[in-house]
Amino acid sequence: MIILDGKATSNQLKEEIAIEVQELCKSGVRAPHLAAILVGSNGASLTYVNAKVKACAKAGFESTLVSLEETISEESLLEEINKLNNNAEIDGFIVQLPLPKHIDEQKVLLAIDPDKDVDGFHPMNVGKMTLNLPTFLPATPFGILELLERYKVETSGKHVVVIGRSHIVGSPMSILMSQKRPAGNATVTITHSRTKNLKEITLQADIVIAALGIPEFLTADMVKDNVTVIDVGITRIADDTKKNGYRLAGDVHFESVAKKASHITPVPGGVGPMTIAMLLKNTLIAAKKRA
Numbered sequence: 001m002i003i004l005d006g007k008a009t010s011n012q013l014k015e016e017i018a019i020e021v022q023e024l025c026k027s028g029v030r031a032p033h034l035a036a037i038l039v040g041s042n043g044a045s046l047t048y049v050n051a052k053v054k055a056c057a058k059a060g061f062e063s064t065l066v067s068l069e070e071t072i073s074e075e076s077l078l079e080e081i082n083k084l085n086n087n088a089e090i091d092g093f094i095v096q097l098p099l100p101k102h103i104d105e106q107k108v109l110l111a112i113d114p115d116k117d118v119d120g121f122h123p124m125n126v127g128k129m130t131l132n133l134p135t136f137l138p139a140t141p142f143g144i145l146e147l148l149e150r151y152k153v154e155t156s157g158k159h160v161v162v163i164g165r166s167h168i169v170g171s172p173m174s175i176l177m178s179q180k181r182p183a184g185n186a187t188v189t190i191t192h193s194r195t196k197n198l199k200e201i202t203l204q205a206d207i208v209i210a211a212l213g214i215p216e217f218l219t220a221d222m223v224k225d226n227v228t229v230i231d232v233g234i235t236r237i238a239d240d241t242k243k244n245g246y247r248l249a250g251d252v253h254f255e256s257v258a259k260k261a262s263h264i265t266p267v268p269g270g271v272g273p274m275t276i277a278m279l280l281k282n283t284l285i286a287a288k289k290r291a
């Protein structure tokens with residue numbers, strides 16, 4: 001069984017990106033600059049945004065964190081987005097999701113300049129992705145493709161079963177892996193909360209991508225021998241024995257599934273760090289395009 005080490009792979013990626021940044025700077029182009037808008041600071045989102053800021057420093061990027069009150073109006077948030085759209089210093093930015101309930105996510109995503117949308121969430125970029133045109137690929141699916149490629153996991157002609165249909169992971173993942181591309185050319189089945197006989201389907205999978213957000217949902221009895229398992233889930237579970245008061249659980253029951261798998265991603269240290277590295281990669285692409 002091979003563990004797909006997202007931590008090590010993302011560090012390698014960041015080093016590769018840092019070298020490109022040095023070369024850009026030598027040729028007189030300023031360092032890429034990523035901004036993140038955080039509305040409120042509930043639980044995990046602050047951790048993730050801070051991880052992004054730290055990763056920027058590591059790769060030689062500039063970063064800006066725009067921290068806004070939980071109670072900010074939709075109108076004021078749209079103004080902040082417009083400022084970043086018009087700020088020539090900023091190559092790309094993200095609006096950390098989820099947003100408070102009083103804010104319309106679709107309106108917010110539509111307001112982002114597609115050329116600065118390094119999350120790839122703007123409908124224009126989703127459309128381009130769907131047509132396999134050059135664009136910013138959403139960071140989590142992009143990171144999974146990169147992991148599969150770097151570990152030489154065969155995907156062509158394989159049966160991929162995606163569990164979950166979110167706009168951020170499940171849906172783009174299933175589209176990308178069915179396309180003619182590296183880590184693509186797969187036969188993809190997308191499943192979700194209304195799927196009947198899920199286990200019958202996952203038992204046929206060569207590759208399972210668990211992205212439904214239910215801790216330890218995928219168990220050993222649901223997969224065949226030598227399956228490749230990608231665990232996108234990351235749920236905080238209260239744990240008094242930990243100094244921060246919680247542990248992280250994926251959507252996969254790692255201990256049992258790992259015994260059957262040929263390849264598997266851990267949580268933490270799997271898909272999460274890859275997401276951040278690919279966000280940097282998208283920002284580098286944006287910076288190069290601007291320069």
Ligand SMILES: Nc1nc(=O)c2c([nH]1)NC[C@@H]1CN(c3ccc(C(=O)N[C@@H](CCC(=O)O)C(=O)O)cc3)C=[N+]21
Pocket residue numbers: 044047048051094095096097098119139140234248267268269270271272273275276
């Ligand atoms: N606009 C937007 N873009 C995002 O890319 C985005 C978002 N909103 N909202 C939330 C999700 C989640 N996400 C993660 C990033 C890094 C880790 C990560 O580094 N995880 C570490 C552990 C971190 C910890 O200790 O909690 C790991 O898996 O090893 C996890 C999750 C990005 N997201």
